[in-house]
Amino acid sequence: MSVAGRSLLAVTLRAALGTLVLVVILGPLLSLVVWSLAERWHWPAPFPQQLGLKYWLRMLQGDPLRALTRGVTIATITTVLALVAALPVSYLAARRRLPAGAAVLTLFVLPQAFPQLPVFASATVLFYRWNLAGTVPGVVLIHLVGGLVYAVWTLTAAFRAVGPELEEAALNLGASATRTFFRIALPLALPGVAASAILVFLHSLDEFNGTLLVGAPYVTTLPVYMYTASLGYELQIASVTALILMAPGVVLLLLLERFLRAEYLAFFGHL
Amino acid sequence: MEVRVEKLEKRFGRVAALAGVTHTFPKGALTAVVGPSGCGKTTLLRVLAGFVRPDQGRVWMDGRDVTDFPPQARDCALVFQNYALWPHMTVFDNVAFGLRLRRLPSHEVRDRVREALALVELDRVPGIESRRPRELSGGQQQRVALARAIAVRPRLLLLDEPLSNLDAKVRHRVRVEIRALQRRTGITTVYVTHDQEEALSIADVLVVMEGGRVVQAGRPEDVYARPRDPFVAEFLGSTNVLPGTVAEGGRIQPRERGRLLFRAEDVALLPAGSPPPAGAVWTPGEVVDCLFLGAVYRAYVRVGDTMVMADGREPVRPGQVLLAVPKSRVMDFSGDEAGADLIESAAAGEDRRTRTRTRT
Amino acid sequence: MSLATEAHRWERWAWVLATLPAVAVLGVAFGLPLLQSLVASFVREGRVTLENYAIVARLYGRDVLYTLGVAGAGVTLTFGAGIHLAGYLRLRAWPWVEFLLKVPLFVPFVVTGHAMRVFLQPSGTLALALSAVGLVPSGARLGIGEGWLGLVLALTWKHLALVVLLLVGAFRGVDDSYLEAAQGFGAGILRQIWAVLVPMSATSLALATVLTLTSMLASFSIPLLMSRGSGPQMLMVDLYYRFGQHGDFGVASALGVVSYVMASGAVYAYLRSVAR
Numbered sequence: 001m002s003v004a005g006r007s008l009l010a011v012t013l014r015a016a017l018g019t020l021v022l023v024v025i026l027g028p029l030l031s032l033v034v035w036s037l038a039e040r041w042h043w044p045a046p047f048p049q050q051l052g053l054k055y056w057l058r059m060l061q062g063d064p065l066r067a068l069t070r071g072v073t074i075a076t077i078t079t080v081l082a083l084v085a086a087l088p089v090s091y092l093a094a095r096r097r098l099p100a101g102a103a104v105l106t107l108f109v110l111p112q113a114f115p116q117l118p119v120f121a122s123a124t125v126l127f128y129r130w131n132l133a134g135t136v137p138g139v140v141l142i143h144l145v146g147g148l149v150y151a152v153w154t155l156t157a158a159f160r161a162v163g164p165e166l167e168e169a170a171l172n173l174g175a176s177a178t179r180t181f182f183r184i185a186l187p188l189a190l191p192g193v194a195a196s197a198i199l200v201f202l203h204s205l206d207e208f209n210g211t212l213l214v215g216a217p218y219v220t221t222l223p224v225y226m227y228t229a230s231l232g233y234e235l236q237i238a239s240v241t242a243l244i245l246m247a248p249g250v251v252l253l254l255l256l257e258r259f260l261r262a263e264y265l266a267f268f269g270h271l
Numbered sequence: 272m273e274v275r276v277e278k279l280e281k282r283f284g285r286v287a288a289l290a291g292v293t294h295t296f297p298k299g300a301l302t303a304v305v306g307p308s309g310c311g312k313t314t315l316l317r318v319l320a321g322f323v324r325p326d327q328g329r330v331w332m333d334g335r336d337v338t339d340f341p342p343q344a345r346d347c348a349l350v351f352q353n354y355a356l357w358p359h360m361t362v363f364d365n366v367a368f369g370l371r372l373r374r375l376p377s378h379e380v381r382d383r384v385r386e387a388l389a390l391v392e393l394d395r396v397p398g399i400e401s402r403r404p405r406e407l408s409g410g411q412q413q414r415v416a417l418a419r420a421i422a423v424r425p426r427l428l429l430l431d432e433p434l435s436n437l438d439a440k441v442r443h444r445v446r447v448e449i450r451a452l453q454r455r456t457g458i459t460t461v462y463v464t465h466d467q468e469e470a471l472s473i474a475d476v477l478v479v480m481e482g483g484r485v486v487q488a489g490r491p492e493d494v495y496a497r498p499r500d501p502f503v504a505e506f507l508g509s510t511n512v513l514p515g516t517v518a519e520g521g522r523i524q525p526r527e528r529g530r531l532l533f534r535a536e537d538v539a540l541l542p543a544g545s546p547p548p549a550g551a552v553w554t555p556g557e558v559v560d561c562l563f564l565g566a567v568y569r570a571y572v573r574v575g576d577t578m579v580m581a582d583g584r585e586p587v588r589p590g591q592v593l594l595a596v597p598k599s600r601v602m603d604f605s606g607d608e609a610g611a612d613l614i615e616s617a618a619a620g621e622d623r624r625t626r627t628r629t630r631t
Numbered sequence: 632m633s634l635a636t637e638a639h640r641w642e643r644w645a646w647v648l649a650t651l652p653a654v655a656v657l658g659v660a661f662g663l664p665l666l667q668s669l670v671a672s673f674v675r676e677g678r679v680t681l682e683n684y685a686i687v688a689r690l691y692g693r694d695v696l697y698t699l700g701v702a703g704a705g706v707t708l709t710f711g712a713g714i715h716l717a718g719y720l721r722l723r724a725w726p727w728v729e730f731l732l733k734v735p736l737f738v739p740f741v742v743t744g745h746a747m748r749v750f751l752q753p754s755g756t757l758a759l760a761l762s763a764v765g766l767v768p769s770g771a772r773l774g775i776g777e778g779w780l781g782l783v784l785a786l787t788w789k790h791l792a793l794v795v796l797l798l799v800g801a802f803r804g805v806d807d808s809y810l811e812a813a814q815g816f817g818a819g820i821l822r823q824i825w826a827v828l829v830p831m832s833a834t835s836l837a838l839a840t841v842l843t844l845t846s847m848l849a850s851f852s853i854p855l856l857m858s859r860g861s862g863p864q865m866l867m868v869d870l871y872y873r874f875g876q877h878g879d880f881g882v883a884s885a886l887g888v889v890s891y892v893m894a895s896g897a898v899y900a901y902l903r904s905v906a907r
Contacts, residue, residue, distance in 0.1 A: 085652045088653075097646075119664045
């Protein structure tokens with residue numbers, strides 16, 4: 001084959017591959033957009049008969065709005081608690097001063113490794129006994145499982161990146177360990193802390209399995225609301241909710257792609 | 272402050288970083304601790320600073336046992352190899368950190384920061400106080416690190432390879448300045464380096480370490496002129512090691528057993544066939560090359576299988592020569608047990624002896 | 632003993648105490664439930680018995696195989712596509728395609744489930760789009776959305792992003808000189824991928840495989856949203872209905888223990904990463 005023929009073939013293959021990726025990745029997402037705007041769509045018409053923002057506007061009131069605000073509240077509480085609780089663990093882990101470090105850190109990877117659903121089902125049984133099932137604290141507690149795991153690992157990485165000699169210099173000049181943490185380690189790890197907060201917030205906002213088991217039917221967040229709508233064939237409502245759920249993550253990817261390190265991105269794969 | 276360490280031992284896993292170090296760092300003096308990498312000198316410094324707790328042994332500061340004191344409770348300031356300046360603080364805040372911890376009033380903090388910056392000659396750099404460390408040159412960062420350490424007026428100043436990240440020219444200048452600063456302030460100082468020239472030039476007291484032990488300590492001139500064992504002799508200066516022993520009349524007999532050590536600057540090269548000078552050891556040899564090193568010419572002379580370095584003011588042509596070294600300049604350690612004995616006694620804490628092992 | 636030494640000792644204890652809330656939360660909300668489910672799987676009507684497992688074998692044996700089959704097919708498809716895409720992206724930079732492939736990372740599982748349900752079901756948007764461009768007759772129903780194939784496609788869509796991300800990272804760790812040497816012998820893109828990149832990234836590849844397989848075996852929200860309610864089900868969907876509708880915690884726990892065993896590869900991989 002001639003060189004020109006080869007390169008023509010390569011260009012064609014490349015274009016075909018690009019188109020395929022575009023269609024496969026964006027197809028399902030675009031279909032959500034179309035459904036979210038379809039005010040009337042009778043099968044088998046290939047396009048909706050009437051487009052509009054009716055279902056988007058419906059999100060601004062009643063149940064969906066309540067689910068949204070409740071989800072954001074839960075995510076905010078979860079993020080604050082997870083970060084505050086994870087900071088000492090990750091700091092000591094990064095400096096290898098965690099007592100029984102291997103055992104504690106094992107506890108913080110197991111939720112990643114084990115299937116969540118059976119464990120959360122079992123937690124639901126316990127939560128019923130403790131009157132936590134169907135309450136916001138119960139849902140926060142179940143969101144904290146994943147939230148703490150993400151927070152501990154990202155924060156440990158962030159603290160590891162702070163050179164130990166920067167802290168030794170402060171200790172050497174007479175600063176206590178606590179002051180050294182607040183004046184040196186924490187300010188220098190701040191970008192990692194921010195990334196960790198975003199990660200935990202998104203995890204809580206999108207969490208479905210635990211919320212469905214522990215929260216239903218009294219505590220409804222957006223993912224559970226979307227699930228109910230989808231099963232009830234309220235496809236427009238479900239699609240609007242789905243787009244709202246994925247929006248923060250995709251915006252984050254657009255804005256921060258080059259700043260997000262691979263290990264942070266890898267965590268998102270488990271959301 | 273006088274600092275004494277006694278029988279310090281520290282293992283990291285299977286490696287003994289300190290294998291019984293006993294030494295007294297005299298008050299007001301600059302002690303340079305020198306040795307090859309892995310000899311334990313940095314571990315010793317970190318034990319003094321309180322970052323490493325020794326497995327065995329005690330640390331005394333002015334007669335007080337501080338072995339179990341945390342780093343905060345020791346009146347010492349450490350200058351780190353990579354400076355460890357805090358990137359999120361300005362130069363002023365870096366230097367003021369220790370002062371603010373001591374709850375000094377803000378005007379005194381300001382005065383003492385300025386004083387410290389003046390001591391390291393940074394006061395003439397405009398706007399230096401409000402700059403961040405990364406905006407400074409390596410030499411300036413080094414000075415800020417020094418200022419941060421001396422601003423708290425420590426009674427012990429510890430320097431960990433402070434010049435190793437600077438290029439040669441800046442290094443020489445800062446070295447002179449550190450020495451002048453130490454003289455002016457009179458702070459007891461321990462200076463760790465792997466660079467023997469730096470150690471020799473800066474120290475009041477030189478401590479040579481190897482394998483976690485102090486092998487010799489003393490005035491730099493004494494240690495250089497009268498090394499106590501082959502390791503010190505080889506480590507300091509450009510030292511030749513020639514296998515052999517000295518026979519009648521000063522002629523060197525090549526042998527497998529003995530080893531003659533002498534420095535390149537003590538070697539004289541005479542025309543082949545000249546009468547051997549009195550009071551010297553000598554051997555014929557062949558000059559194979561001669562390099563210009565700037566201050567001196569260094570000739571490489573083949574003697575048997577060994578290449579001997581000889582420094583001189585004049586270049587030397589390749590060819591046969593007579594190589595001669597004054598007997599008093601030959602460091603003879605052919606009695607190897609004597610050397611081993613010395614290392615052991617140094618480890619046992621008798622390293623302050625000044626007995627000379629040089630035989631003539 | 633100085634005051635500073637005392638303060639120092641107290642401070643160290645305070646730091647250790649500060650780690651307790653996080654440990655306690657995980658213990659209460661994860662460790663304890665995990666143990667409870669292990670115990671409950673061997674208890675039925677107050678007696679220690681293997682009956683729960685007998686019920687699992689009788690009622691859900693086929694679903695265990697179905698789950699393994701779907702996850703196996705999903706892993707095969709994900710890696711078949713992922714290795715070639717990641718290899719191509721390593722050899723020929725193509726930023727927008729790389730970006731596009733990362734998008735599903737940020738789409739939650741439950742959203743993926745709904746999107747795929749709308750897209751792939753027999754009268755879904757894919758069928759309509761194909762009829763709009765004339766590839767299928769108007770009103771035709773596509774069979775792929777129902778059953779195992781749609782599920783495999785949906786799981787692949789979601790997991791491909793992470794696999795490509797991990798593999799591109801691993802492939803970028805392979806030095807250019809190895810690839811140039813292969814090119815020097817006339818190796819094309821495919822051969823460079825399979826002869827150089829894949830063998831030199833074997834560890835990352837194995838890790839990514841284990842993680843993907845476990846995630847697919849334990850997938851819940853995607854099959855929950857895509858299932859028809861009849862025919863074989865994924866194990867986690869069975870568990871949910873057994874627990875939520877029958878209130879049968881014993882059999883649900885036994886199903887859970889089966890899933891723990893299936894996930895043991897991932898548990899091993901994670902424990903090794905802690906040991907490092």
